[in-house]
Amino acid sequence: MCLNVYGYVILTILLQAYTKNNVNMNLPTNRNGIITPTTTTSQNLSSAQPPPPPTKMRQILPTISSLKNFLPALTFLVAFATVMTVLVIHMNNTATRHHQFLVNMSRDNEFLGVAQDNPDLITYIREVHLSPAIEPHHKPLESLGPFPTEDTAYIIKLLNNKKEGTFVEAGAYSDGRVSKTEYLEKRLSWHGLLIQPEPTHYFKLKRHNRGRSQAIHACLSSTPYPKEITFHQEDHDGVKINQIHTNTIDDPDWFNTRVKCFPFYSLLLAMNISSVDLFILESGGTELQVLQTIPFDKVSIDVINVQIQANDSEKDTIKKFLTSKNYTFMQNFNNIYVFRLKHSKV
Helix, strand or coil: CHHHHHHHHHHHHHHHHHHHHHHHCCCCECCCCCECCCHHHHHHHHHCCCCCCCCHHHHHHHHHHHHHHHHHHHHHHHHHHHHHHHHHHHHHHHHHHHHHHHHHHHHHHHHCCCCCCCHHHHHHHHHHHCEEECCCCCCCCCCCCCCCCHHHHHHHHHCCCCCCCEEEEECCCHHHCCCCCHHHHHHHCCEEEEECCCHHHHHHHHHCCEEEEEEECCEECCCCCCEEEEEEECCCCCEEEECCCCCCCCCCCCEEEEEEEECHHHHHHHCCCCEEEEEEECCCCCHHHHHHCCCCCCCEEEEEEEECCCCHHHHHHHHHHHHHCCEEEEEEECCEEEEEECCCCC
């Protein structure tokens, strides 16, 4: 805006100077610069016939001619002012985005290790990380089928076809598989939270347009406080999640991504819910540690569906832990184990 004003002022000054020079260039002046008529000029003026009165067209033609002479300069000034204005606006927007990025990065580091019920942490998760589970700018992906998975069908029956329930699903749409809660949301009007740490799977998750749910690109923390991990993914051999790891020359085939991990309880607080009908847990080998972070005296989880890839000893440990939290083992489907809170109505 300022540059356009400057261009207009410069153009006005140039036009005034040009007009003044054209008017005065053939008229004699005295020592003080005042225009004085000569004798010849006076005689010619006295003997000459009065000129015909100027018409409007004669007045307009010199003006048009003058403007044509200044048209290239005018075009350059307008173009220059426009380009500079756009450049300044772009630089301001870039600086603002960079500042916001630095603020978010500093807040990420600030919240590492704080208590899982920290109010500032909860606000940060809600405002920065949670988002609707939809992707409006891409074509939605088709569902893999209208029927629930075997374990989901069992849970639906266990809950007596409950409608408008609440779920939390960790590992939704991993490795191209269908989400176990998609049927619940689309057919029984459930809503909840979808958790996916792997970037490609998270993008595909949002393309399923789960309009009744929220999504977060993060993992569940194995400690009762937030932390950050390096997410390792091989092209063909699946996905692995490890602790913080430094890339080395000996490990060139891994694609590494830094991922935030939040406690399960922190995510519930950010979602403003304290009661969950179904918790589906698939965290790549940290299932027991994730369960141990949950304050079961502060939240109510009716059914827990957990994937256990470990040995029999690990399975027994998870069963004993959930039994100590008043859960009953109900059924397993290969490596999927279903538990239900004892005081829940059957």
